[in-house]
Amino acid sequence: MLRYPGPADRTGSRRANLVLLLRTLREQGQVSRAQLAVHSGLSKATVSSLVGDLAQRGLVRPAGTTAGGQGRPGELVELRPSSACGVGLDLNVEHVGATVMDLTGEVLLRRQIACDVPASGPERVLDLLAEALAGVLGDVQARGGWVVGATVAVPGLVDTDGAVVRFAPRLRWREVALRNGLAARTGLALDFFGADNDANLAAIAEHHAGAAAGLDDFVYLTGDHGVGAGAFSRGELVRGHLGYAGEVGHMTLDPLGPWCSCGRRGCWETQVGLGALLHACATPDDPVRDPALDPDSRMALVRARAVSGDRRTLDALHQIGAALGAGVAVLVNLFNPAAVVLGGYFAALPEWLVEPVRSEVAARVLAEGAGGATIVASRLGFQAPATGGAAHALRRVLDDPATVPIEEHTEHTEGMVAP
Amino acid sequence: MLRYPGPADRTGSRRANLVLLLRTLREQGQVSRAQLAVHSGLSKATVSSLVGDLAQRGLVRPAGTTAGGQGRPGELVELRPSSACGVGLDLNVEHVGATVMDLTGEVLLRRQIACDVPASGPERVLDLLAEALAGVLGDVQARGGWVVGATVAVPGLVDTDGAVVRFAPRLRWREVALRNGLAARTGLALDFFGADNDANLAAIAEHHAGAAAGLDDFVYLTGDHGVGAGAFSRGELVRGHLGYAGEVGHMTLDPLGPWCSCGRRGCWETQVGLGALLHACATPDDPVRDPALDPDSRMALVRARAVSGDRRTLDALHQIGAALGAGVAVLVNLFNPAAVVLGGYFAALPEWLVEPVRSEVAARVLAEGAGGATIVASRLGFQAPATGGAAHALRRVLDDPATVPIEEHTEHTEGMVAP
Numbered sequence: 001m002l003r004y005p006g007p008a009d010r011t012g013s014r015r016a017n018l019v020l021l022l023r024t025l026r027e028q029g030q031v032s033r034a035q036l037a038v039h040s041g042l043s044k045a046t047v048s049s050l051v052g053d054l055a056q057r058g059l060v061r062p063a064g065t066t067a068g069g070q071g072r073p074g075e076l077v078e079l080r081p082s083s084a085c086g087v088g089l090d091l092n093v094e095h096v097g098a099t100v101m102d103l104t105g106e107v108l109l110r111r112q113i114a115c116d117v118p119a120s121g122p123e124r125v126l127d128l129l130a131e132a133l134a135g136v137l138g139d140v141q142a143r144g145g146w147v148v149g150a151t152v153a154v155p156g157l158v159d160t161d162g163a164v165v166r167f168a169p170r171l172r173w174r175e176v177a178l179r180n181g182l183a184a185r186t187g188l189a190l191d192f193f194g195a196d197n198d199a200n201l202a203a204i205a206e207h208h209a210g211a212a213a214g215l216d217d218f219v220y221l222t223g224d225h226g227v228g229a230g231a232f233s234r235g236e237l238v239r240g241h242l243g244y245a246g247e248v249g250h251m252t253l254d255p256l257g258p259w260c261s262c263g264r265r266g267c268w269e270t271q272v273g274l275g276a277l278l279h280a281c282a283t284p285d286d287p288v289r290d291p292a293l294d295p296d297s298r299m300a301l302v303r304a305r306a307v308s309g310d311r312r313t314l315d316a317l318h319q320i321g322a323a324l325g326a327g328v329a330v331l332v333n334l335f336n337p338a339a340v341v342l343g344g345y346f347a348a349l350p351e352w353l354v355e356p357v358r359s360e361v362a363a364r365v366l367a368e369g370a371g372g373a374t375i376v377a378s379r380l381g382f383q384a385p386a387t388g389g390a391a392h393a394l395r396r397v398l399d400d401p402a403t404v405p406i407e408e409h410t411e412h413t414e415g416m417v418a419p
Numbered sequence: 420m421l422r423y424p425g426p427a428d429r430t431g432s433r434r435a436n437l438v439l440l441l442r443t444l445r446e447q448g449q450v451s452r453a454q455l456a457v458h459s460g461l462s463k464a465t466v467s468s469l470v471g472d473l474a475q476r477g478l479v480r481p482a483g484t485t486a487g488g489q490g491r492p493g494e495l496v497e498l499r500p501s502s503a504c505g506v507g508l509d510l511n512v513e514h515v516g517a518t519v520m521d522l523t524g525e526v527l528l529r530r531q532i533a534c535d536v537p538a539s540g541p542e543r544v545l546d547l548l549a550e551a552l553a554g555v556l557g558d559v560q561a562r563g564g565w566v567v568g569a570t571v572a573v574p575g576l577v578d579t580d581g582a583v584v585r586f587a588p589r590l591r592w593r594e595v596a597l598r599n600g601l602a603a604r605t606g607l608a609l610d611f612f613g614a615d616n617d618a619n620l621a622a623i624a625e626h627h628a629g630a631a632a633g634l635d636d637f638v639y640l641t642g643d644h645g646v647g648a649g650a651f652s653r654g655e656l657v658r659g660h661l662g663y664a665g666e667v668g669h670m671t672l673d674p675l676g677p678w679c680s681c682g683r684r685g686c687w688e689t690q691v692g693l694g695a696l697l698h699a700c701a702t703p704d705d706p707v708r709d710p711a712l713d714p715d716s717r718m719a720l721v722r723a724r725a726v727s728g729d730r731r732t733l734d735a736l737h738q739i740g741a742a743l744g745a746g747v748a749v750l751v752n753l754f755n756p757a758a759v760v761l762g763g764y765f766a767a768l769p770e771w772l773v774e775p776v777r778s779e780v781a782a783r784v785l786a787e788g789a790g791g792a793t794i795v796a797s798r799l800g801f802q803a804p805a806t807g808g809a810a811h812a813l814r815r816v817l818d819d820p821a822t823v824p825i826e827e828h829t830e831h832t833e834g835m836v837a838p
Contacts, residue, residue: 157786167787217660229753233657233664240652240755241636244786247752252745252783253672262785326671333666334648334753336659364671366681367576367663368586 014050017042018401021050022059025079026105026398030063032074051077057404058083059103059397079103082143084397084404087136087150088201088389089129093117093170093225094291096125098132099383100140100147101390103397105209108143110383111135114292118172122181125171130185148404149393152178152195153202153385155226160243162194169261170226194392198222199246200237201388202343202380203230208391210384211341211376218337220378221248221328222385223344224295226261227269231335238335249273253327271323274345277302280316295382299348306352317352324353325360328375332361336371343378350377433469436461437820440469441478444498445524445817449482451493470496476823477502478522478816498522501562503816503823506555506569507620507808508548512536512589512644513710515544517551518802519559519566520809522816524628527562529802530554533711537591541600544590549604567823568812571597571614572621572804574645579662581613588680589645613811617641618665619656620807621762621799622649627810629803630760630795637756639797640667640747641804642763643714645680646688650754657754668692672746690742693764696721699735714801718767725771736771743772744779747794751780755790762797769796 017040024039025031031039037047054060063078081102090097090112097112111132117125133150140147156168163179165171179193186192203220206212212220216235222228227249231238238245249269250262257266270276281302282288288301305313328340340361346353354375361370380387396403436459443458444450450458456466473479482497500521509516509531516531530551536544552569559566575587582598584590598612605611622639625631631639635654641647646668650657657664668688669681676685689695700721701707707720724732747759759780765772773794780789799806815822 167785169785215660217658231753233652233659234655236653238652238657238754239636240790241634241757242755242786242791244755244790245652245753247755247785250752250783250785251749255745264783326674330670330749331753333669334650334664334750335657336661336663336666338660364669364683366586366588366666366669367661371659371663372661 015400015402017046018050018053019399021047021054022079022398022401025060025077026103030076030078032066032076034074036077053406054401056406057401058407059401059404081106082140082145084148084394085140085145086390086392086394086397087133087147088386088391088393089133089150089152090383090386090389091117091125091129091152091154091168091171091198092295093155095294096128096132097386098129098136098150099386099390100136101387101394102145103394105391107383107387107390109136109139110386111139112294114294116291118170122173122176126178126181126185130182133182133186147393148397149192149194150182151201151389151392152182152193153198153389154178154195155198155222155224155228157244157247158195158197160239162196165195166244169263170224172261196389196392197228197230197243197246198385199228199230199343200239201230201386201392202378202384203232203237203341203388204391205380205384205388206341206343206378207232208388210380211378212339215338217335218339218341219331219335220341220384221331221343221346223272223274223342223346224382225269225274227273229331231331231337233335248327248331251327251330253323253330268323268327272320272327276323277316277320277345280319281305281313295345296348299345303349306349314352317349318356321353321356322360325357326364328357329361329364332365332370332373336367337373339374339376341376341378343380343384344382347378347381353377434819434821436465437469437472438818440466440473441498441817441820444479444496445522449495449497451485451495453493455496472825473820475825476820477826478820478823500525501564503567503813504559504564505809505811505813505816506552506566507805507810507812508552508569508571509802509805509808510536510544510548510571510573510587510590510617511714512574514713515547515551516805517548517555517569518805518809519555520806520813521564522813524810526802526806526809528555528558529805530558531713533713535710537589541592541595545597545600545604549601552601552605566812567816568611568613569601570620570808570811571601571612572617572808573597573614574617574641574643574647576663576666577614577616579658581615584614585663588682589643591680615808615811616647616649616662616665617804618647618649618762619658620649620805620811621797621803622651622656622760622807623810624799624803624807625760625762625797626651627807629799630797631758634757636754637758637760638750638754639760639803640750640762640765642691642693642761642765643801644688644693646692648750650750650756652754667746667750670746670749672742672749687742687746691739691746695742696735696739696764699738700724700732714764715767718764722768725768733771736768737775740772740775741779744776745783747776748780748783751784751789751792755786756792758793758795760795760797762799762803763801766797766800772796 037044061080063076066074088099100108157166165176199222212218220230229246229248250267254266258270260267456463480499482495485493507518519527576585584595618641631637639649648665648667669686673685677689679686
């Protein structure tokens with residue numbers, strides 16, 4: 001299908017060029033204006049003017065001069081790390097948290113607050129989310145930066161605007177006005193806040209700088225009490241018409257299986273969710289099932305037992321691996337992904353889960369060689385959704401640097417603004 | 420995400436404008452040059468020049484003058500129906516066929532040849548496909564038109580080039596060089612031929628002018644011996660990284676279910692394929708199971724029995740409806756479509772299948788109200804894949820009218836070529 005470029009107005013093309021420079025700087029690190037001109041295809045004069053603009057907005061800074069080479073040395077420019085930041089807010093069964101990503105795409109810091117989310121109810125949890133956010137706003141300010149927005153990662157269905165949680169069975173939330181609640185608590189503007197499904201945001205993080213970097217077609221799986229999927233097709237998330245796509249945890253793969261938090265029977269997450277693992281590998285009073293335990297410490301305990309050859313743990317992992325593979329095979333038949341990225345707790349136990357999933361997929365997928373799908377563990381762990389949330393929040397600057405007001409950043413702009 | 424329009428060269432923009440006019444004519448029917456200028460945003464002089472170009476290629480013709488209105492009467496232009504046509508070739512378990520679509524999007528004619536495809540083997544079946552194609556090439560020529568290409572609808576996996584059938588379990592085909600085989604038999608150029616999965620092509624047909632017209636997110640289901648899906652997300656087919664997406668027939672929904680043609684157990688199509696229906700509603704010697712029966716006549720027989728209240732038929736349809744709903748619910752949880760279009764034999768029995776599917780989906784989908792998904796029967800019937808194939812073949816003209824050579828169509832171009 002051909003695309004028809006519309007007429008580009010002058011403001012639009014200047015904005016597009018600012019975006020282009022910002023992205024080039026993000027990929028290349030320290031570069032001279034001449035190199036920026038080569039990479040962007042813009043004239044040197046335009047590049048100088050645009051770099052001046054970005055400097056006035058506090059987004060770039062000088063980075064010394066090029067060493068060696070012929071001709072006079074070029075002045076290098078780089079993104080100013082302590083400038084615009086995005087925040088990803090985590091909303092989980094057992095904790096809330098905040099993750100900060102800076103303009104270069106690096107995760108600066110994280111904060112986490114333990115909390116029994118389903119038992120606490122939405123009002124109390126929104127208080128804690130606002131508290132976590134206030135904490136990182138202070139941290140960022142102390143480093144000389146500022147936060148441009150916050151996106152909440154929700155284990156459930158979020159409306160297309162990112163304003164309301166429609167249904168999050170594991171949290172026992174229905175119709176929670178997340179955006180209004182956070183704006184009221186923080187005094188920040190409504191459009192500071194966004195929200196999306198946790199698996200979608202994690203998939204964005206994996207696509208940005210994770211196991212799926214550069215892949216147009218892949219599926220990411222969250223692995224927590226619930227299981228969700230974020231699927232990319234042609235380089236974009238498959239969202240569906242109301243944004244509710246990817247609810248893999250509630251595929252009925254065993255019509256006579258156990259009851260699920262959604263009120264139905266035999267959902268896939270009753271077989272492969274964290275609850276199924278803990279139920280299979282530990283008695284109710286086992287410390288590994290203590291809800292106050294943070295996810296990473298819990299998985300460290302399970303790992304240690306598996307490494308030591310504990311029979312009950314290994315049997316549980318065997319059972320989870322087979323059920324995980326059966327469901328992943330459905331996804332591979334449907335999406336023909338280049339990769340399936342196992343996230344959350346699955347990613348903490350790759351030695352025991354990846355191989356069983358691979359062999360189930362190879363046995364159950366119609367296309368030979370699983371249609372070219374590789375099964376890989378995420379390297380972003382439980383933090384993938386919040387990391388994706390931060391990347392998502394940061395996009396308002398990356399997609400339109402002119403949203404950042406021009407201010408006096410004299411300490412940074414010296415010699416950078418074109419006359 | 421912003422898109423950056425590239426610099427438009429002059430040839431590229433003329434081609435894009437030809438495409439634009441052709442599409443406008445397709446949507447509007449008979450229009451004056453002045454109306455074309457309004458619809459396209461192009462100047463009247465450009466429109467006149469482009470219309471002259473299209474006329475020289477034999478794609479448009481005069482259509483009288485506008486009646487009434489103020490000022491001098493405008494000369495109307497329309498697409499020339501007997502001009503460029505696309506052919507969709509059908510490749511099914513029990514027949515091969517050819518469908519012709521003209522430039523206006525109308526289906527001109529169809530030919531079908533009964534054939535036991537799995538038993539005949541690829542060489543014999545390619546002979547028959549070439550025979551069906553030769554037949555319609557003659558028909559089109561007799562009407563003063565010409566065929567620009569043919570796309571084969573394959574119930575199985577096709578490589579991304581559309582050249583080779585990788586695996587079609589119901590046909591018992593593996594690695595069949597479709598394009599080479601047809602080019603060798605017909606003497607036509609290799610690039611005359613394309614191929615795609617039947618469900619993908621049917622989804623294109625539904626999106627073009629069927630139950631999913633205008634929908635960006637929907638799922639189409641074939642219903643024949645095999646079951647496949649064509650899923651649209653954001654207005655485009657979800658193809659996966661090697662083009663093998665949509666293999667829903669081989670989702671394992673019943674690990675202890677019957678053996679499937681793919682060599683595995685409990686695939687969804689063993690529960691809901693045409694074979695399952697026939698097995699449940701008729702004894703082996705029942706005329707409804709005669710393989711020589713064409714699909715429409717067979718479904719007419721089943722319908723008549725259902726209408727007359729035949730208990731065995733109604734029980735069979737009840738069983739199929741429940742199993743169909745269970746699988747459709749998985750697809751709705753995964754894709755959150757605005758509609759699921761039931762094609763093939765499902766579409767011939769909507770009174771007994773649509774309602775059971777709706778209620779299963781309502782009961783099993785996490786999002787309230789099935790996430791807004793409606794369940795509808797296709798109006799294109801068993802012909803949807805071939806119709807989509809013809810539409811696909813026609814796209815080489817619609818996407819680039821300049822591929823049609825400029826010839827002397829004096830009987831049509833009189834007064835149409837700008838001086």
